[in-house]
Amino acid sequence: MTTPPIYNPVIPFTMGLAMQPGLMMHLQGKPTGSEFHINLKAGLEADADIALHFNPRFSPEKIIVRNTYSKGRWGVEERRISSFPFSLGEHFEMVILCQEHQFKARPPKLFKNPGVPLSATVPFSNLKGHKIVINGIPLDQEPRKFTFDLRGAPPDNDIYMHMDSRFAQRRIVRNSMLRGKWGGEERQLAIPFPFYPGVPYKITIHVEEQSFRVVLNGMEIFRFNHRKRPLTLIGQVDFHGSTDISCVKFK
Incomplete structure (x- = not known):
């Protein structure tokens, strides 16, 4: 159940609201x-x-x-x-x-200069309809790869989307790991490999009805269809590898 937003109400302000568990x-x-x-x-x-x-x-x-x-x-x-x-x-x-x-x-989670590896807790009961904004810089001395994992909250250890940016292969490999087994890899991109050592990037992961839609510096680079539901089980985002992270924000 969604209530239309109310903008700039005069304070003090009172409104009717049917609050119940899960809202x-x-x-x-x-x-x-x-x-x-x-x-x-x-x-x-x-x-x-x-x-x-x-x-x-x-x-x-x-x-x-x-x-x-x-x-x-x-x-x-x-x-x-x-x-x-x-x-x-x-x-x-x-x-x-x-x-x-x-x-x-x-507050919706905001991490500034958190360091890698990092596990960021999802601040919403359902990630669908939200987005994750990640600002970072690949390490400027021979980066190998860096990885973002959207993972279930314990005890669910499944990985709903694994995004693995590999510099040697110049590919962004996407996958899922469900019940301890990796699925089929997806490698096709809408653009050439976009990351360079020492060059900042901004990644926005839109969690939509059918897929994760990933936008880099304002350009959509791929979509990864959901392989497991419900999305309410996604509880954290893990960061590993050859990148500095300056900010992670859930919106």
Whole structure:
């Protein structure tokens, strides 16, 4: 179930929403004061129960307070966080995912200069309809190859798409590994081998209904049809080999 986006609402803002396990909210904004809050309420009334009170505060300390409000009383606050992801005056985007027994709130994953090898966790319950943007540079001294693997979340170790860029062969080999066995390789490209040592690249992997559509520097270079479903089982993207990665973003 998808709700049409609402752009630039006047704050404070209230809307009706049928939240249930498996659904998520995608929010964008820019903090302008000492705090803001997002309340998932059981109704539109002012005193309705609040299933999730999400309250980032910039002063006197940077903290994110989470709580519930039931039958006229606040519950026990939760404050522990590993880092504070918001900055005054800077745009943010975040996802609130409703699960059976909890809410998960987090920004879509953004990794800057993470180093290789890297395993990036998928921040969505279903990768379909999203895209992965990868900025990197092949190592400038005789790179051999580098690999991106879209892999199932444990205990699912299947590889849904293996993209292996090989400099000696000047090929980008695609494959899948299901139940411990490699499938048939795909090697045809719409363009000549596009990578060069020391030359930056931008790869965007579009996760579409029938395939992964891979775009390099604005040009589509191949499509890899899905060999396993559901795509909800994809849980991480692994990076290996002769490349530096400057940024990975899930959108």
